[in-house]
Amino acid sequence: MELTEVIHARTSVRKYKVSPSLGDDIIQKLVDLGMRAPSPKNRQPWQVIHVTGVEKEHFVNLGFQVLDQYKERKEHFGSLEISLKAMNTASDLLFVFNPYDHLPDYTCVWEKSDLQAIGAFVEHILLGAKAIGLGTLWMNDVYFMQSESKAFLNTSHDVQAIIAIGVPDEAMYPRPRKSIDEVLMKR
Numbered sequence: 386m387e388l389t390e391v392i393h394a395r396t397s398v399r400k401y402k403v404s405p406s407l408g409d410d411i412i413q414k415l416v417d418l419g420m421r422a423p424s425p426k427n428r429q430p431w432q433v434i435h436v437t438g439v440e441k442e443h444f445v446n447l448g449f450q451v452l453d454q455y456k457e458r459k460e461h462f463g464s465l466e467i468s469l470k471a472m473n474t475a476s477d478l479l480f481v482f483n484p485y486d487h488l489p490d491y492t493c494v495w496e497k498s499d500l501q502a503i504g505a506f507v508e509h510i511l512l513g514a515k516a517i518g519l520g521t522l523w524m525n526d527v528y529f530m531q532s533e534s535k536a537f538l539n540t541s542h543d544v545q546a547i548i549a550i551g552v553p554d555e556a557m558y559p560r561p562r563k564s565i566d567e568v569l570m571k572r
Contacts, residue, residue: 391516396559398520399467401474401551406437407519412477415550418513424502430495431506434480434538444537445473451530468526468547475522475549480534481507482542503545510548520553 386394406412412435424430436444448469455462472478483499485491491499511521524547527534534544 386516388512391512393559394557395511395515396520396557397522398549398551398553398555398557399471399522400553400555401471401476401520401549402554403474404476404552407477407550409435411517411519412479412550415510415513416479419506419510422502422505422509424505425495425498428485428495428499428502430483430485430499431503432482432484432542434482434540436478436480437476441472441475441478444478444534445469447533447537448472448530451533455529462529463526465526465529468522468524468549471522471524471549472547474551474554476551477549479510479548479550480527480538480544481546481548482538482540482544484542486542500545507546507548514550518552519550520557522549524549 416433419431419433420429448465452462452465452469455465481503483503485495485499488495507523511523514521525545527544527547531543535541538544
């Protein structure tokens with residue numbers, strides 16, 4: 386597939402075929418593609434923890450426990466339930482975090498630019514996965530279970546995103562997009 390075809394064909398996948406981990410080689414290739422993303426001052430504010438198998442199951446079970454607590458308290462939990470179901474069927478999860486978020490000048494200087502760079506990093510991984518026939522889901526619902534995620538990963542850094550990756554088990558269709566006139570303005 387050419388790049389423009391990959392971009393047009395990429396969709397979010399929420400159901401995956403039961404399969405073992407994609408393997409370290411594929412995950413390394415996808416993360417390497419992510420590492421080609423631009424970042425301010427070539428800062429490269431990203432690190433990834435790859436989770437699969439029993440560890441993935443443990444995290445998903447933890448997530449469902451947190452979800453139950455939100456439901457009991459009748460609090461908003463976004464699309465956490467949908468994300469957890471997707472994570473449950475995906476073969477691999479990538480937890481993306483910024484290893485620089487503890488620096489003293491982080492919030493006043495780097496927070497927004499690092500987040501933009503992390504977004505580009507994630508998008509490179511999503512496109513790379515699509516190009517080889519894999520499905521992905523970029524999830525931010527980790528914000529509803531940030532403290533549990535940090536404890537699970539044994540890190541002090543906030544998890545910025547989780548990427549579920551696997552072999553798709555659903556018909557993928559492009560979601561509607563705004564018209565170009567709604568997005569592009571000329572002055």
